[in-house]
Amino acid sequence: MSDEPRPAPFNADELTKADSDAISAFLKARVQDLLDRHPAGSAEARAARALQESAGTLVDQLNLLFHDEDPETLKARMDAWNAVVFTVWLGWKGTEGYDVKRWRRVQHTDIEDAVEGARRLLKSREQLAEKKRAERAHP
Template identity: 40%
Template sequence: MTPTPAAEAVQYASDVTLADVDAMWAFLEKRTSDLSLRHDSDPAERRIAQALNTAVFDHFYAAQKIFDVDDGSAEMLGARQQRWNELCRILAPWRDTEGYDTARWRQVRHCDERQASEMAAYEAKRKAEMAAYYRERL
């Protein structure tokens, strides 16, 4: 099975939409529900599957709620990044399955383009400082 690429890749938390979270949930809920049905005759395995489904749902519900209370602040964007990256880690074992959106369902390092630019500038400055430090000592 081949992964399903999306039209546009997620680069920052600001790119993540509620539709992304909903699509992830639909993808994973189908698999956890199928798991529960396959183990319907074994009470212990059915409980494990149901517990997994409940735990995963709680993560998705919390991610969906971020969009309900999003006020555009940096704190909310940071919360979106944290929840999104959690969801990506949860879905990672299905990376090579049909329907997995390889372009959109990936962790993000920065909240937005501004933060990415600031971090790149900081890293370049630190690299130059470290190079100067070691040049002086050689």
């Protein structure tokens, strides 16, 4: 079992308001289910209300970040998306309605950031391989 959602095969600039709306609707339905099953004032209903408020705040913050594609906005969108995804993933991964293909952790703001990340990864792996070759050559 992993301790975080799988990385997304898409970037922050590919997220849309429709993605936010879908994950928000999923959260609202889960909270409503909790509220329907527990009496008002119970610990469970209070926890559901707290989740509703905190998750709603996260979604609201995400929704403010669809107005442009500036690098700073894309970084903030990525961070906001990941916060919402972690909230959903922790409680409901594998349940009915959970979108395993879309609700994933975004690692890059756009394609250029993804390419640069791949370059950094390749360079670090090349350096590691070179170090191992040197260690084998001179034990």
